[in-house]
Amino acid sequence: LSPSLSLSLLSLLYTTNATLVHAREGGSAELDCNLTPTSKESTTPNLFPLHVVEWVRLGFNVPILIKFGVYAPRVHPNYKGRVSLTRGASLLVERLTLEDEGWFECRILLLDSKKDNFQNGTWTFLSITAPPVFIKTPPTFVEVLLGDSLTLSCGAHGNPRPTVVWHKDESQIEKHEKIKVLNGTLSLASVTRNISGVYKCHVSNTEGNLTHYTQLQVKGPPLIIISPEDTTLNMSQDAVLQCQADAYPSNLTYEWWKQGQNVYHIESLKSRVKVLVDGTLLIPNLIPEDAGNYTCIPTNGILTPPSASAHLKVKHPARVGRMSRETYLPAGMEGVIICPVQADPPVLYVNWTKDGNDLNLDKLPGWIVNSEGSVFITTANDNAVGMYTCTAYNSYGTMGQSEPTQVILQDPPSFRVPPRPEYLQEVGRELIIPCEAIGDPTPNITWKTPTAVTTLPILDPPIFLSANCTEQGVLLQWSPPEDPSSPLTGYVLQARRDQAQWVILSSNISANQSELLVQGLLRVMSSLFLIQLMDKDQSVWPLCFLLSQPDCM
Numbered sequence: 001l002s003p004s005l006s007l008s009l010l011s012l013l014y015t016t017n018a019t020l021v022h023a024r025e026g027g028s029a030e031l032d033c034n035l036t037p038t039s040k041e042s043t044t045p046n047l048f049p050l051h052v053v054e055w056v057r058l059g060f061n062v063p064i065l066i067k068f069g070v071y072a073p074r075v076h077p078n079y080k081g082r083v084s085l086t087r088g089a090s091l092l093v094e095r096l097t098l099e100d101e102g103w104f105e106c107r108i109l110l111l112d113s114k115k116d117n118f119q120n121g122t123w124t125f126l127s128i129t130a131p132p133v134f135i136k137t138p139p140t141f142v143e144v145l146l147g148d149s150l151t152l153s154c155g156a157h158g159n160p161r162p163t164v165v166w167h168k169d170e171s172q173i174e175k176h177e178k179i180k181v182l183n184g185t186l187s188l189a190s191v192t193r194n195i196s197g198v199y200k201c202h203v204s205n206t207e208g209n210l211t212h213y214t215q216l217q218v219k220g221p222p223l224i225i226i227s228p229e230d231t232t233l234n235m236s237q238d239a240v241l242q243c244q245a246d247a248y249p250s251n252l253t254y255e256w257w258k259q260g261q262n263v264y265h266i267e268s269l270k271s272r273v274k275v276l277v278d279g280t281l282l283i284p285n286l287i288p289e290d291a292g293n294y295t296c297i298p299t300n301g302i303l304t305p306p307s308a309s310a311h312l313k314v315k316h317p318a319r320v321g322r323m324s325r326e327t328y329l330p331a332g333m334e335g336v337i338i339c340p341v342q343a344d345p346p347v348l349y350v351n352w353t354k355d356g357n358d359l360n361l362d363k364l365p366g367w368i369v370n371s372e373g374s375v376f377i378t379t380a381n382d383n384a385v386g387m388y389t390c391t392a393y394n395s396y397g398t399m400g401q402s403e404p405t406q407v408i409l410q411d412p413p414s415f416r417v418p419p420r421p422e423y424l425q426e427v428g429r430e431l432i433i434p435c436e437a438i439g440d441p442t443p444n445i446t447w448k449t450p451t452a453v454t455t456l457p458i459l460d461p462p463i464f465l466s467a468n469c470t471e472q473g474v475l476l477q478w479s480p481p482e483d484p485s486s487p488l489t490g491y492v493l494q495a496r497r498d499q500a501q502w503v504i505l506s507s508n509i510s511a512n513q514s515e516l517l518v519q520g521l522l523r524v525m526s527s528l529f530l531i532q533l534m535d536k537d538q539s540v541w542p543l544c545f546l547l548s549q550p551d552c553m
């Protein structure tokens with residue numbers, strides 16, 4: 001009963017001299033009605049005059065019970081089998097329901113009375129209380145996808161009206177959380193993982209209480225709890241990269257990728273690697289090629305799987321990769337014999353042999369071995385022809401000599417018929433500009449219109465160049481031009497010894513770089529260094545700086 005209704009009921013009871021009867025749902029109630037005749041009207045002391053008892057319910061057109069004399073009472077269909085008279089005219093109502101709450105009036109009509117009228121009615125209010133009964137509950141097990149919305153409805157009826165309280169894992173749901181509870185319904189706009197748990201809906205009123213439990217599980221992609229770590233190992237050791245994830249649903253599988261490819265699809269790895277059920281990647285007996293980034297991807301088929309990566313470094317003695325069988329050098333021009341070094345830790349030096357003997361650069365002016373281990377020859381001539389091998393060393397030693405490369409001298413192209421500097425021809429007539437060249441192999445001839453030459457950008461040289469001798473080599477440092485007139489794409493480093501020609505030591509120094517360690521054999525040379533700038537067309541502009549000789553000897 002709401003407070004205002006109880007108040008008006010009380011005032012009604014007071015003013016009409018009516019009575020209030022409380023009863024529980026399912027129980028029974030007796031509504032009193034006195035069948036005491038007034039002394040005047042009784043003809044015989046022991047006999048109650050002939051009468052009709054009528055129980056009327058407010059809001060019903062037909063009385064719920066009418067009894068006359070010895071005849072069986074007539075009962076309203078809603079009350080069939082549930083009402084009877086006791087102690088004369090009192091009404092006994094059994095198997096009460098919440099709908100039985102209301103006003104009842106007892107009327108008694110005395111048939112042999114001189115005055116043919118009903119005795120004034122007796123009014124009774126029947127109030128039914130009921131313990132809570134669930135009318136809706138959520139399922140006992142609920143799965144919801146991460147990010148989806150969620151609604152759990154819980155409702156009960158009863159009298160007084162039950163209150164609904166939600167708990168999560170035995171603690172009351174806090175107001176500040178994103179979970180809203182309105183009129184028994186719990187709702188959430190976007191489900192997060194941490195809302196998984198046991199939810200309890202408790203309904204209660206003065207008559208009793210009920211509890212309903214719902215287990216909530218959030219379905220989502222796995223969550224990585226142990227990520228692989230960057231690892232450095234020596235060759236022929238075993239690598240163990242850990243990866244562990246938690247997931248619901250828990251049908252997890254782990255995939256490992258190396259630089260965009262599944263490890264089971266990489267030729268050098270597939271026969272050796274193992275991915276354990278707990279996600280760990282095993283690579284036994286490491287080889288240098290195993291170095292790289294490894295990415296662990298745990299998946300359970302839900303949404304986007306997460307990933308975690310680690311870098312594997314494999315330290316090994318320096319070695320030489322695939323050497324070309326033949327190296328061609330242009331006769332009379334600058335040439336290079338490449339040693340494809342692979343080394344971690346970095347290469348310290350590269351020794352070369354020519355035709356089976358150690359190559360002694362001191363006896364070959366204009367020859368130099370750059371920091372990458374390649375031989376630069378300022379002017380290639382018949383001296384350069386031969387069989388070469390290289391051997392790279394780092395702090396771990398070497399993995400041996402390279403395959404040999406046969407150095408072959410070839411004629412660079414030269415003009416046989418160069419075009420004249422100027423041609424004059426009448427408008428409308430054909431002009432033939434001859435250009436012929438010779439060389440081995442036969443050179444291609446391309447023509448360029450000279451317009452580009454006039455729009456060449458002016459590049460500014462780097463400033464503050466310095467060279468310093470360190471344990472590791474010659475450390476070159478410079479500052480880039482402050483406000484270059486054309487964007488830089490990189491630097492080129494050249495060096496020369498004595499009066500020999502300039503030799504490129506490094507041609508791809510990033511524009512970001514402002515220092516460079518020149519390692520290896522250069523330490524023993526007294527060299528002049530030159531830094532050049534490169535623009536976006538990869539053109540090198542001869543804006544150079546000569547460095548003071550590093551005093552390394």
Ligand SMILES: *[C@@H]1O[C@H](CO)[C@@H](O)[C@H](O)[C@H]1NC(C)=O
Pocket residue numbers: 119120
């Ligand atoms: C019946 O009620 C009326 C007023 O509602 C009152 O005047 C009358 O005296 C009552 N009669 C009896 C018999 O109580």
Ligand SMILES: *[C@@H]1O[C@H](CO)[C@@H](O)[C@H](O)[C@H]1NC(C)=O
Pocket residue numbers: 154155156183184
């Ligand atoms: C509250 O829920 C009850 C039943 O559970 C329903 O009868 C009532 O209309 C609801 N009230 C509001 C404001 O939604």
Ligand SMILES: *[C@@H]1O[C@H](CO)[C@@H](O)[C@H](O)[C@H]1NC(C)=O
Pocket residue numbers: 177192194195
């Ligand atoms: C659940 O996680 C969200 C963020 O993902 C956070 O805002 C919220 O406070 C957390 N709730 C609980 C109960 O830990």
Ligand SMILES: *[C@@H]1O[C@H](CO)[C@@H](O)[C@H](O)[C@H]1NC(C)=O
Pocket residue numbers: 204208209210
């Ligand atoms: C719920 O009802 C039980 C009896 O059924 C009673 O012992 C308990 O105290 C009630 N709990 C609350 C919170 O009303």
Ligand SMILES: *[C@@H]1O[C@H](CO)[C@@H](O)[C@H](O)[C@H]1NC(C)=O
Pocket residue numbers: 232233234315396
């Ligand atoms: C790798 O090898 C080097 C030299 O061979 C040794 O000093 C180093 O301790 C080794 N590192 C590991 C992790 O075994």
Ligand SMILES: *[C@@H]1O[C@H](CO)[C@@H](O)[C@H](O)[C@H]1NC(C)=O
Pocket residue numbers: 259293309310311
């Ligand atoms: C390897 O991963 C690191 C970050 O873990 C990243 O910085 C690096 O660029 C990756 N290298 C390659 C070759 O993918």
Ligand SMILES: *[C@@H]1O[C@H](CO)[C@@H](O)[C@H](O)[C@H]1NC(C)=O
Pocket residue numbers: 249251252253299300301302
């Ligand atoms: C895991 O089970 C879900 C259904 O429960 C399914 O959709 C998914 O494909 C499964 N994932 C894997 C990796 O088996």
Ligand SMILES: *[C@@H]1O[C@H](CO)[C@@H](O)[C@H](O)[C@H]1NC(C)=O
Pocket residue numbers: 349350351358
């Ligand atoms: C390789 O060169 C270094 C330095 O030039 C020299 O000390 C070393 O003896 C050479 N090693 C061999 C095997 O020739």
Ligand SMILES: *[C@@H]1O[C@H](CO)[C@@H](O)[C@H](O)[C@H]1NC(C)=O
Pocket residue numbers: 444
């Ligand atoms: C010369 O041209 C041919 C065909 O256009 C091409 O295949 C070849 O690589 C070119 N050679 C050089 C040295 O540019």
Ligand SMILES: *[C@@H]1O[C@H](CO)[C@@H](O)[C@H](O)[C@H]1NC(C)=O
Pocket residue numbers: 466467468469477
């Ligand atoms: C060269 O190195 C020494 C010692 O590290 C340092 O004191 C000196 O400033 C450096 N010189 C230049 C030009 O960087």
Ligand SMILES: *[C@@H]1O[C@H](CO)[C@@H](O)[C@H](O)[C@H]1NC(C)=O
Pocket residue numbers: 372508
């Ligand atoms: C640039 O030089 C480094 C060695 O200093 C080499 O590893 C790299 O592949 C070169 N890059 C290009 C684009 O030539």
Ligand SMILES: *[C@@H]1O[C@H](CO)[C@@H](O)[C@H](O)[C@H]1NC(C)=O
Pocket residue numbers: 510511512
């Ligand atoms: C230069 O550095 C910037 C940021 O410092 C970086 O975004 C850019 O990729 C770098 N460029 C090169 C060629 O390394």
